[in-house]
Amino acid sequence: MSITRRASVIAPVAGLLLGFLDFVWIKFVPAPFGGLGNSIAVWAVAAYLLAFFLRGPAGRAIAAAVVMLLIAVPSYYIAAALIQHDDWSNAWDVNAGQWMVLGAVAGIAFGFGGVVARRPGRFRRPALGLAAAVLLAEAILQVARIGQPSYDTADLVQYVLVLVVLVVLAVLSPLAVARTWPDRALALAYAVPMSGVGYLLMTATAFGSK
Structure with a gap:
């Protein structure tokens, strides 16, 4: 099966499954x-991994990531x-449209990141x-929610547990894409400052309200 045909099948199916599941x-x-299902990080990582593992031209891999997220919203x-x-x-109202726009932006950004991650160059790591x-x-x-007085003790315990899971997943994620331990270590090192930028972007959009 050609890369074009493979992408045209995988992207919509992955979108249907992502949204439904x-x-x-x-x-x-x-x-x-x-x-964790309300986490935009889950959808962003899905777009990233799809583009990373879908071998072929960059444009098609990025388009596949965008299509997946666009379909995931109504799904x-x-x-x-x-x-x-x-x-x-709800599947086609204004709110869904806004999430589809944000999904398209995330698909482009993380799809592009997935493509860059599998190609040699200074930005690969x-x-x-x-x-x-x-x-x-x-x-x-x-962490920011933990400091808010509107959450009681039970809520805080839940947020701490989710925080631990997210950190563990972050530490393990380079294992899926990096082949060597130096690459994995450097990927985590780069991830720390990039996470600060990501946090600021999240708080500037609807993603940060979830």
């Missing part, structure tokens, strides 16, 4: 781990309509740390 996770996995709301009888119009960076940025968001 994300809602299922949020709906049925107990707190605090069910809250999420369709799952909500099927499982808990939400309004079907920073790109190898991009998945870890977005997971750490999400962890910083959890």
Whole structure:
């Protein structure tokens, strides 16, 4: 199967699964781990990994990441309509449109990062740390919530548990994309300052409100 045909099949199927399973996770996995389904980092890492492992021209890999996230948004709301009888119009209303725009931006950014991470060059190692960076940025968001007085002790314990999971996933993520231990170590080193930038970008968008 050609790369074009493979991407045209994998991207929409991955989008349908991402959106549907994300809602299922949020709906049925107990707190605090069910809250990870609301993490933009999960969707960003999915776009990154799709572009990384989908061999072929950069443009097609990035387009596939964008298509996946665009389809994942209505798929999420369709799952909500099927499982808990939400309004079907949620899949195409203004709110869904806004998330699709943000998803397209994330698909381009992290799809591009996935492409750069598999190609030689000076930016390969920073790109190898991009998945870890977005997971750490999400962890910083959890830390910021811990300091808010509106959360009681139970909420704080849950956020700490989610924080630990995000940090562990961030540390493990270079294992999936980097082939050598020096590359993995440097990817994590680059991820730390990049996570600060990611946090600032998240807080400047709707992502930071989740």
